[in-house]
Amino acid sequence: MRTGERPLRRIVCVLAYEGVRLLDVTAPLEVFSTAVDLGARYEVVLLSPDGGPVTTSSGTRLLTDPVDALTGRVHTLIVPGSPALPRRLPDGLADAVRTLHSASWRTASVCTGAFALAEAGLLRDRRATTHWRHTATLAQRHPDIDVDADAIFVRDGRIFTSAGVSAGLDLALALVEADEGPDLAREVARDLVVFLQRPGGQSQFSVATRTPASRHSGLTALLRSIDADPAADHSLPELARRAGLSARHLTRLFRDEIGDTPGGYVESVRLEAARTLLDSGGTVTATARLSGLGSDETLRRVFLRHLGVTPSAYRARFRTTGRGGSEGGRARGAAQSADRIAESR
Template sequence: MPQPSPPPPPRPASRRRDPAARTVVMLAFEGARLLDVTGPLEVFSVAARLGGRYEIRLCSPDGRPVTTASGARLAVDTDVPELSAHPLDTVLVPGAEELAQGRFPPGLLDAVRALAARSRRVASVCAGAFALAGAGLLDGRRATTHWRHTATLAARHPTLTVDPDALYVRDGDLFTSAGVCAGIDLALALVEADEGPDLAREVARDLVVFMQRPGGQSQFSVPARTPRPRHDALRALLDAIAADPAADHSNPALAARAGLSARHLTRLFRAHTGTTPAGYVEAVRLEAAQTLLANGETATATARRTGIGTDESLRRLFLRRLGVTPSAYRARFHTTIR
């Protein structure tokens, strides 16, 4: 007797929608960087588990599984046409090396436009900024991306103002972030904006990450992003500044230490570091202050130990360079690492 044909596989249960939940959509595509996808998704997933009102969707342009840059294959739960029929809260676009090279997977830019038209805000991770720019969303805006690609982004999209050193940048309802892990920083900032700092801090604790690096914080430390000068005297000065930021590093003191005139020293600094002696010293002192505050030091002691001087000088410096007060910075970092 002929064998009966097997029953069809069960249809997935229809997803129940919570009308009060914010729908967060990650748009995956062929060649996307895995951590660009999973890092921010983990932030929102943990936030939902801890009480945040989020509904998380992972989609691809056509609803098919995608293979990431690492070779890991991701099964998605929906496609763009299904999602673009509903109001969305947040759309996240990950990065891929191909995007920075001007190569976009089929349907990606149309998918970005369709989802953006239905969402409250759109965010990119790493080279995902190229997809936002390619879709026309960043015209006349400020943005950032991975440090390796900032010059390319600026050259390819001249109406775009690129911040080459920020961890993430907000311009209205558009958010862009730097490389890979900065996507986690951005996701934490979005959770904080939605649900408040307490929940965002709990998410950071759960993930054992900092809560959260301010967007204006540099992608690299000052010594790491400064080319090593070939001039021996200047190299010694940079080492001395990094070793003891609180010492007397005024222009006359540095010039005397190097056996150079103050004017010649300034020319050397500009040629080799791209900034003045005072600008370099300020950047190193700011980083030292960030470290001390993160370790629980008071603002008064931090200002004294870094050579910044007074509490008010420290406050003005933090607001000008990071957009946050020292007390707010200390609360974010110190609470997380306790």
Template sequence: MPLPSPPPPPRPAPVRHGAPAARHIVMLAFEGARLLDVTGPLEVFSAAARLGGRYEIHLCSPDGSAVTTASGTRLAVDAGMPESGAPPLDTVLVPGAEELTQGRFPPGLLDAVRTLAGRSRRVASVCAGAFALAGAGLLDGRRATTHWRHTATLAARHPTLSVDPDAIYVRDGHLFTSAGVSAGIDLALALVEADEGPGLAREVARDLVVFMQRPGGQSQFSVPARTPRPRHDALRALLDEIAADPAADHSNTVLAAKAGLSPRHLARLFREHTGTTPAGYVEAVRLEAAQTLLANGESATATARRTGIGSDETLRRLFLRRLGVTPSAYRARFCTTTR
């Protein structure tokens, strides 16, 4: 199938002798792609270019036609895939779509992924875009990740693939895969840091008001958000109260009294609906609150007090046990995207 040539680019500004060439970033959009999978990484590279990074961004589709994303937003693309005579490609980005997880690929997508991958320095997927990389044969025998809801499906469909269900993004050689939707922003920031250094990546993160590096893995996302809402009214009220004020007295005795239940009955309900004990749930919420405070520059002492964890030493032991790092090391992670 002949591929149309991209339109001529605008006349570039004069280039100083010996200046490095721009890195060409190609986002391969297609029918049904998730909008944020496309626009999130492009915002990162666009901000990086505006702040001095050497990037040129291209939005393409397999056949050069405009595409309609999963949200119904219509995206006009630059053209079809760049032809072989075009400037060398640096990075190819493949967004995700729900259909990909079901083994349904838009016409021409897998061929386009293979072609672009053969001409680029590195290939990256966002969310379920990993299914397109795997379907194109790029991930055989590799490590990868995808949206937490689909990691088991990806592993079952591609047995030679080692799937990390808890990673925000995974690098295996020149191949990068990222977790659900907004993790594409995390990955793009890491790519900018690798290209241009942590200084520019930090400026981009500040410009977009996002974490330089998101804390933890996919399992570190909001405790209330990833806990199914219990059917039991009293338990629902307790979970809301814990989330609203982590530092309050949430001992088993106090919680049971508020719910009008015995401590034993309350423990059974927690185990049934949250998969953990009352104390375990409270600890997880407090840890999450502590992560947020530390990331925003709060001291360890104030963080321990404001979250109900208690002392600096208790905070330190909790971080080591649950995250494998000290509070100070955790705070330092926000200075770089490197994991």
């Protein structure tokens, strides 16, 4: 390359297919195309195994080029997921993944796209993640994969896997940061109004929605009362009184039906409430009081234990990149991979 000549553009290939989830495709496309607008060196292409229109799971049709139309090396291959992928891969998808992976510098999956990588044999003896709803299925079907059920995204060598749907944004931003540096990645995140580095892992997402349904009507009502008012008195004796059960019986019921202790469930609900309060601009002291966690110190301990980040660092999440030594850079999930991504220049 001659002195002063602009470096060659990096080809980013997103592989679509029948039934692909639209956001799994568009989230990385938005990140990389926004990065281009801000001066990054990418050329983004949308391919499918056979080329032509592809109908997504939402019914939207995407225009694609065939895999064999691509010539030369691919910098980044991204394989999106679909709701049906854990059950069955579309014809030709695994072969297309193998073909493009062999021509790629690095390969990444979004959400259940990890199942396509697994069926293509790319995750054997590697660490990986996928949507929290399907981590157990991935681990059962492919016991040779070390499945991390909580990570937002994972890097193992030149292969990256990410959690459900919107986690494709987190992964794509981290890849841009590795390629172009934290300043440009931060500008992309600001433009898209998203986290540059999301605190915590998949376990942070809605306590109520990830809690198994109870077969015990009294326990169901108790859970609803905790969710509705996290700051109320939810001590074990008070919960047992409201349920009309002994503390020992209630604890056993929680473990059998919910997979957690009463205190553990209450703390999870209060943590979720605290995150919402901080997201809304609340102070640390007010958040501790309104969420039911009580004191600044208790709030700090709970955040560090569950998210690996202090409440103050959580509030400053848009100013952290995962590259430095800030507490935000230690957030579990995104930080497991961000500061280990190799520079791709």
